[in-house]
Amino acid sequence: MADRDGRPIVGPVDLAVPSGGVAAVMGPSGGGKTSAVLAALDALPEGLRRVGGRVSWNGSVIRPGRSARRWRREHAGLLGQDPASDLHPLRTVTGLLLESPFDGSRAEHREAAHRILRRLGLDPAQVARRRPHELSGGQAQRVALARAVVGDPALLVLDEPTSGLDPEALERVLQVLGERRGAPGRATIVITHDRDFAERVADSVVALGDTPPERPGRRGPLLRVAEPGRPAALELRSLAVAAPGGGTVLLEGVDLGVRPGELVALTGPSGSGKSTLLRAVAGLHPSWTGSVSVAGQEVPHRVEERGRALLRAVQFVGQDPRAALHPSHRVGSALARPARVLLGSSRDQARESAVSLAAEVGLPAEALHRTPARLSGGQRQRAAIARALAAQPGVLLADEVTSALDGRTARHVLELLDALRADRGLAVLLATHDPAVAARADRVLRIERGGLVEAEAAVGAGRSTGGVPEATAVAAPGEGSPTRPERCR
Structure with missing residues (x-):
């Protein structure tokens, strides 16, 4: 495979999947x-093309072009790297699943759609009529998977x-894949950097690149303790957050202070409100009450109402990096823009900053000249992180920022954040499902029953809070809430 200039990208690659088999590409x-x-x-994006090799299905060669497209529609189900972007924003969950090819009546199709939702841990009565923006990132991922299978x-x-x-x-996904394994006439290809997942699900593995990915390592944090009387980098008071679309209250009575230089990890099951909380603080989800302050200054609910200083001070990196990057702008321009708009840098200064940031997050220099569609999912994730850091924020809100990265790159990005925490006092509030990522935090908080509780003794536990309020966890009323709030240290 090569780009439009004929430069080789990857290959040659040999891959064979037997009937009933599962192959992992790592x-x-x-x-x-x-x-x-x-x-x-x-199905390559514009700018890439296949320059050699042969693809066959059940012994018949599939020729590129119209024949391949017809075969793909009839025989293949695909879950992409950015599942939320693949879901039509105006269609309901049921409508999205009914778009998939199905051999049966519409009623049977609807029944099968609701059945697969339940197998993936989603209640059709609750999600069937929702649209993609009303789902959490993990819920959207499972809906996209249901649509594919x-x-x-x-x-x-x-x-x-x-x-x-x-x-x-994750266990539910493994069950769905397990049901396909050994089924006559069914083949599965899984693209992953997760070695544990590949070992559990695949019969064979094709490794591309130098070496198999490594697991993220743990390193002691570089914590800058706040000076006495210095305001919290981020402070939440009596925060209550409703689900996307309004209605259900996901979190209530949340008090949390994050010190300059501190990393706080936010954990909890998919749909519990981690992403919604971060989006609310970022001004991208206005359905909340209470107060949010940054360096002692209370911020408006909506990002549109925040001035340049606040826009610079709080940066957000979401689960869907494609949504953060303009599809027609080159990555270099995307990384330079925050420096020009929010920092007042000259064009040359902004360009130099973009080159430096790209190198710091591990993006190759040629990626700066590409549009987001011509990057891998992991490269888009790194570009989104670099774009947020280009503004030199005081607070970084990070939602599953390592989920699309291989272990080595994830470790590199986390160590970069460690360095920024030490050198600049960057405060990080990070949502994650990865225990190895959470283990690097100074504090680990978990969402339970609509409130925050301390999940475990974190790396930075027991250090001075420097005059910054500690986190207070309050469970939702009527759901076993404690008579006193637990203190998260």
Whole structure:
């Protein structure tokens, strides 16, 4: 496979999946895993093309072009790296699943759709009429997976299906894949950097790149303790957050202070409100009450009402990096813009900053000249992180920022955040399902019964709070809430 200038991207790759088999394609972020599989499906994005090799299905050669597209529609189900972006924003969950090819009546299709939702841990009575923006990241991931498998396709291709999922949801995905294993006429390809997942699900593994991915390591944090009387970098008081679309209250009575230089990890099951809390603090989800203060200054609910200083001070990196990057702008321009708009840098200064940030997050220099569609999912994630850091924020809100990264790259990004915490006092509030990521935090908080509780003794536990209020966890009223709030240290 090559780009439009004829430069080789990946290959040659040999991959054979027997009937009833599951094959895993592994390798580092940006190593060409997704591109290799999309080349086999003749589904490459603009700017890339297959330049050699042969693809066959049950002994018949599939020729590129119209024949491949027709075969793909009839036989393949695909879950992409950015599942939320693949869901039509105006269709309900049921409507999305009914779009998939299905051999049966519409009533049977609807019944099968609701059945697969339940197998993936989603109650059709609660989510069937919701639209994608009313789902959490993990729920959207499972809806996209349900959409890919509801018609029981002969070939199922899943690209990073475990990113952003809590352990319970992950087990449900494994069960669904386990039911396909050994089924006559069914083949599955899983693209992943998660070695544990590959070992559990796959019969064979194709490794691209230099070496198999490593698990993220743990390193002691570089904690800057706040000076006495210095305001919290981020402070939440009596915060209550409703679910997307309003109605159900996900979190209530949340008090939390994050010190300059501190990393606080936020954990909890998919749909519990982690992403919604971060989006509320970022001004992207206005359905909340209470107060949010940054460096002692209370901030408006909506991001549109925040001035340049506050926009610079609080930066958000979401689960869907594609949504944060303009599809027609090159990555270099995206990284330079915050420096020009929020910092007042000159064009040359902003360009130099973009080059430096790209290197710091591990993006190759040529990625700066590409649009987001020409990057891998892991590269898009790193670009979104670099874009947020370009503003030199005081608070970084990070939602599953390592889920699309291989272990080595994830460790590199986390160590960069450690350095910024030490050197600049960057405060980080991070939502994660990954225990190895949470283990690097100074405090680990878990969402339970609509409130925050201390999950475990974290690395930074017991250090001076420097005059900053500690987190107070309050469970939702009427759901076993304690008579006194527990203190999260």
